[in-house]
Amino acid sequence: MARNATSAGGGTGTGAGAAVPERLLAEATRLFAERGYDRTSVQEIVEAAGVTKGALYHYFGSKDDLLHEIYGRVLRLQTERLDAIVARDTDVRGRLAEAAADVVVTSIQNLDDTKIFFRSMHQLSPEKQKAVRAERRRYHETFRSLIEEGQRDGHFRPELRPDLVVDFFFGSVHHLGTWYRADGPLSADQVATEFSDLLLHSVQRP
Amino acid sequence: MARNATSAGGGTGTGAGAAVPERLLAEATRLFAERGYDRTSVQEIVEAAGVTKGALYHYFGSKDDLLHEIYGRVLRLQTERLDAIVARDTDVRGRLAEAAADVVVTSIQNLDDTKIFFRSMHQLSPEKQKAVRAERRRYHETFRSLIEEGQRDGHFRPELRPDLVVDFFFGSVHHLGTWYRADGPLSADQVATEFSDLLLHSVQRP
Amino acid sequence: MARNATSAGGGTGTGAGAAVPERLLAEATRLFAERGYDRTSVQEIVEAAGVTKGALYHYFGSKDDLLHEIYGRVLRLQTERLDAIVARDTDVRGRLAEAAADVVVTSIQNLDDTKIFFRSMHQLSPEKQKAVRAERRRYHETFRSLIEEGQRDGHFRPELRPDLVVDFFFGSVHHLGTWYRADGPLSADQVATEFSDLLLHSVQRP
Amino acid sequence: MARNATSAGGGTGTGAGAAVPERLLAEATRLFAERGYDRTSVQEIVEAAGVTKGALYHYFGSKDDLLHEIYGRVLRLQTERLDAIVARDTDVRGRLAEAAADVVVTSIQNLDDTKIFFRSMHQLSPEKQKAVRAERRRYHETFRSLIEEGQRDGHFRPELRPDLVVDFFFGSVHHLGTWYRADGPLSADQVATEFSDLLLHSVQRP
DNA sequence: TATGAATGAGGGTTCATTCAT
DNA sequence: GATGAATGAACCCTCATTCAT
Structure with a gap:
């Protein structure tokens, strides 16, 4: 049930001002690489991206x-x-x-x-x-x-x-x-x- | 705090009659390979080995x-x-x-x-x-x-x-x-x- | 990692309708006094407060x-x-x-x-x-x-x-x-x- | 079901050479005072006293x-x-x-x-x-x-x-x-x- | 007299996900 | 578009106690 994440949002950068989905993907990539998928919690991802869980689940169907x-x-x-x-x-x-x-x-x-x-x-x-x-x-x-x-x-x-x-x-x-x-x-x-x-x-x- | 697992127990086989630590290691190896370390629960390991959690923690300090x-x-x-x-x-x-x-x-x-x-x-x-x-x-x-x-x-x-x-x-x-x-x-x-x-x-x- | 429990929630009473953090504190106080901290399980506290463990850990970082x-x-x-x-x-x-x-x-x-x-x-x-x-x-x-x-x-x-x-x-x-x-x-x-x-x-x- | 602990054993000192029940009581007292009864495990007591669990349960009916x-x-x-x-x-x-x-x-x-x-x-x-x-x-x-x-x-x-x-x-x-x-x-x-x-x-x- | 392997129940905690707002 | 409180299931681990030896 994945939303069309890549086309959502406006910007394309990865800094703090970038669009939310991009920021989420960037932080998730960093964290998954650093400590593994199972060891990274959704909470950590959204905190790193500066948004809340609801936002993540708005753009992505699941972890x-x-x-x-x-x-x-x-x-x-x-x-x-x-x-x-x-x-x-x-x-x-x-x-x-x-x-x-x-x-x-x-x-x-x-x-x-x-x-x-x-x-x-x-x-x-x-x-x-x-x-x-x-x-x-x-x-x-x-x-x-x-x-x-x-x-x-x-x-x-x-x-x-x-x-x-x-x-x-x-x-x-x-x-x-x-x-x-x-x-x-x-x-x-x-x-x-x-x-x-x-x-x-x-x-x-x- | 790892107990001396490898030298404990009597048998050395890996079948149902083998010593408990060996059986645990064998089943853990199989399960970790099959579904990954984080996705394998201690419960699954001990069930596969036919013992209880307490037995596992008697021989091994942790997962x-x-x-x-x-x-x-x-x-x-x-x-x-x-x-x-x-x-x-x-x-x-x-x-x-x-x-x-x-x-x-x-x-x-x-x-x-x-x-x-x-x-x-x-x-x-x-x-x-x-x-x-x-x-x-x-x-x-x-x-x-x-x-x-x-x-x-x-x-x-x-x-x-x-x-x-x-x-x-x-x-x-x-x-x-x-x-x-x-x-x-x-x-x-x-x-x-x-x-x-x-x-x-x-x-x-x- | 303690959440700001005291300022969270809306009500301030301690009855069944009170805010969740207050209810948890009230029941925990009662149970800790009655049977001691170590003898009171988190499960007992949340049951007394009518919520689930997740709710407790949403407001408090630990027991x-x-x-x-x-x-x-x-x-x-x-x-x-x-x-x-x-x-x-x-x-x-x-x-x-x-x-x-x-x-x-x-x-x-x-x-x-x-x-x-x-x-x-x-x-x-x-x-x-x-x-x-x-x-x-x-x-x-x-x-x-x-x-x-x-x-x-x-x-x-x-x-x-x-x-x-x-x-x-x-x-x-x-x-x-x-x-x-x-x-x-x-x-x-x-x-x-x-x-x-x-x-x-x-x-x-x- | 407490055995008659105080009259068992031979010595009465509390050093390493003292009788087993005395050593157990002495170490238990020290540990209970240091970290509390519930936080002291039977394992810790017997280790401190230099005996095994079986010995403790031989002299005392329970913790x-x-x-x-x-x-x-x-x-x-x-x-x-x-x-x-x-x-x-x-x-x-x-x-x-x-x-x-x-x-x-x-x-x-x-x-x-x-x-x-x-x-x-x-x-x-x-x-x-x-x-x-x-x-x-x-x-x-x-x-x-x-x-x-x-x-x-x-x-x-x-x-x-x-x-x-x-x-x-x-x-x-x-x-x-x-x-x-x-x-x-x-x-x-x-x-x-x-x-x-x-x-x-x-x-x-x- | 003493061992230590094994039990089984329960401990605190984490977490992806949902949903009313 | 976004919040965050709340769920519920599962997680790893601890422990007093038993019992065959």
Whole structure:
């Protein structure tokens, strides 16, 4: 029974003056990443956003709905970017390298979403989980198609199972939320370059 | 205030006749993997184990303690195996390949622990979390030493950051819990072989 | 995390139609006096008040908070009355007699609070206990100042330690909750008169 | 179903080598005084005494029984002492002064018992409570008889109600547990002398 | 004489959600 | 559009006591 949250409200920023739904999503994202979905109470979210419970339930059907909306955002973003990269008219190795680097950079730029993604998926209601998984699967399939294309072209080793390669790589990506620190020694680009390089070397013909 | 759970009780099996602490740990592992730590109630655990809450709290200081014990078991197991492999007197490439394949196999054989590991770490109490992280770090360092050895020997690409490679690979390993299915098309050995192969190709000199 | 209980709600009575926080405080006072703080369950309080646990925790941060609020009420009442009496412009002997009689009367009129006071103080959380003790100390100091004034004036025996006299007398007052019965042979005024008389005789110069 | 605790066991000291029942009583007294009866668990008592729960339940029928035994000890002690003083063949004023001073000194010497006495009485089972109150009443009656004797002799003011005087004074005595500190500025004798003096002055004819 | 595993009832507290206003 | 009082169910945990050994 989710209201159409994203189109409600007026502003689009995330500061104190932003529209209420945006503020709620921003604070929820921060808190879910910080202490986990189940450990974050609705009360804490509305306090952080400076509104009351009634307001939250006016815009979102449930706490679960908030989480679903967060997943929707990051999935839409990553799908759009991947689709754009895949559609380019360049060597498949370059597109795979770019796709890999791009998902690392956006995962780091939205590290809270990354943390939430791999830790809280199973806390969604079954049907929402199904929807998210389906969308995620389409994303993986697109990524996999790059591998397959490279195998057909003779650039990538034909004995590899493309789906396993995808799971191999996205494990690494999802894991970023566990160890990456914005105040650490590595920039997002450095990690992206090296992860992309590792992936390419692992699939390319010798 | 954790009681000495692992040494208590008489039996060591996990069936209905096994010792109470073992039964509790087994059921807790299963339930935590199935529905998450926060979503599993102490009541459900004791019902599954066929005892009462009082019995659980006789052996374990808290629900948190149960989780800590689960982490301890898997960490001990993996550390022992890795140490044994690293200590061998063979080519570093072979040892890295074997270490990688082995952690994949044991992660799949203990898939419930793997699921719990990367999803519930942050639900441990801060101090227990610290202890687990410290032990995990030592494990990673041992693994990393293999990469460094290979770089010194000239087998592995010197431009790679060993710690990044470790995080890259263990992301893939932890992610197994998310997608691997025992009743799926792939055996543990198949996954282990291919993951190990991907790692080796990603680090070896061309 | 105590909500502002005393200013919440609309009514001020204590009957079934009174505001919820007031009803909760009234029933808690009665039950704490009757069977002790630790022996009174939150469930019993809310049942007596005709609400649910959630309502209690909406107004009070904890069971401990309820007790603290009860202490606050009686302390405010007694402090106000004592300050008014001390400030009068009459003979110090009269003021001491009146102060003594007054605290006896109000202790009997609020016998439940008196019972709770000396039995449940140590069941408050350490910091709340500290706060209550500090306020209680100020009350005692005001009372003591009457003794000291009488000693300076030459009405009271100079060899007495004023603080010991205060502890001596307030022991008697706190003890009222142990033996006084509203349906017994003595009126509040009779006890007040005699206690006041005993105090005056014990301190006056022969 | 209390076993005959006091006659069981061999030793009579309270150190680590003392007999088990004595050690249990000593630790229970200390803990009850420190944190209250309800807040002290049987587990804590047996741990402090260096025995197990089974041992406690071997000597005492219940936790309640322990408390009852503690009451019994202090009551027996005080009754014996008062009876001895009252029986003397001296001026009633001297005997009252001595009785008053003596109960103050023994209350301070057994301050833990004093604290427990006035705080935990109502946590005894109803029938044990009745027994304790009956014994306490006999003690008060003996004390009251001194007042009455003094009134008959013309030493004490005849208009006073002897029972009120007793309650007045024993309030002060019971209250000692609340404020007296062994490491404070006042010795037991100093307090005893002044309390006794206050009592005598309050009852004597001018 | 003493153990300690196990019970079972109840403890205080939290929380997503609803609804009259 | 928004409030916040109130619900009701579930939560983790504690504890005095029992009993087979």
